[in-house]
Amino acid sequence: MGSTCIELTASRDPRVYPDRPWVGVGVVVWRGDRVLLVRRGNPPRLGQWGLPGGAQEIGETLFEAARREVFEETGVKIRPTAIITAVDGIVHDKQDRVEYHYTLVEVLAEWVTGEAVPQSDIGDTRWANADEAAVLVEWSETLRVIQLAAVMRDRG
Numbered sequence: 001m002g003s004t005c006i007e008l009t010a011s012r013d014p015r016v017y018p019d020r021p022w023v024g025v026g027v028v029v030w031r032g033d034r035v036l037l038v039r040r041g042n043p044p045r046l047g048q049w050g051l052p053g054g055a056q057e058i059g060e061t062l063f064e065a066a067r068r069e070v071f072e073e074t075g076v077k078i079r080p081t082a083i084i085t086a087v088d089g090i091v092h093d094k095q096d097r098v099e100y101h102y103t104l105v106e107v108l109a110e111w112v113t114g115e116a117v118p119q120s121d122i123g124d125t126r127w128a129n130a131d132e133a134a135v136l137v138e139w140s141e142t143l144r145v146i147q148l149a150a151v152m153r154d155r156g
Contacts, residue, residue, distance in 0.1 A: 016099060017097065017099060018098070018101055020101075021101040021103045022055050022101065022102050023055070023056045023103050023105065024053055024056060024065075024089070024102045024103070024104045025053045025054070025062055025065045025066045025069060025105050025106070025107050026050070026053040026087070026105075026106045026107070026145065027051055027052050027053050027066045027069065027080070027107045027109050028051060028084060028106065028107070028108055028109065028149035029051075029052065029070060029109045029110070029111055030110055030111065030153060031110075031111035034127035034129055035128055035129075035130075035133055036052060036070070036074065036076065036111070036116055036125065036126075036127055037049045037050065037051070037125070037126045037128050037136060037137065038052045038074065038118070038122045038123075038124070038125050039118075039123040039124040039125075039126075040121070040123065041118075041121040041122050041123040043100070044089070044099070045091075045139060047123065048137075048138050049133075049137050049138070050137060050139060050142050051106075051146075052069055052073045052074055053066070053069050053070075053073075054069045054073070055102075056105075062083065062105050062107060063080040063107065066078065066107040066109060067080065071114075072119060073118075073119050073120050073121070073125075074114070074116045074117065074119060075114050075115065075116065075119055076111060076112075076113075076114040076115070076116050077111075077113045078109040078111060078112055079109060079110045081108050081109060082107070082108040082152060083106070083108070084106040084107065084108050084145055084152060085106050085148055086103060086105050086106065087103075087104040087141050087145065088101075088102075088103060089101070089102035089104050089141075108149050130146070130150065133146055
């Protein structure tokens with residue numbers, strides 16, 4: 001019985017019902033007038049369209065995390081250019097307990113090379129213009145970040 005408890009503790013995902021927020025990146029990748037969207041293959045927001053990204057690793061800068069996450073999820077190589085904003089990604093369960101808590105640093109980036117193909121935990125990928133993104137994306141914070149990124153990009 002003791003080994004079962006150790007095994008369950010060791011296999012628990014620390015990102016689910018965390019004891020602290022996780023730092024992650026979300027990446028607004030532009031290719032011309034289109035932004036890269038991914039359909040999430042894992043919770044939180046399973047099945048929803050959003051931005052590529054994920055948890056930052058120890059020793060990794062935000063821009064390194066952005067490059068790695070976009071490549072791991074889509075096979076696309078990018079050039080990060082700026083920090084857009086930070087977003088609280090907090091998801092509560094039915095009992096109002098915090099199931100996921102991410103502090104997401106949103107990064108602006110330009111496409112360099114590669115075709116967007118779903119990899120790792122991504123169900124689908126798509127390049128979308130602003131109107132298409134507004135229809136596909138459910139989380140209002142993602143839409144707000146895309147709009148902020150468009151303004152930043154236009155200003156140079």
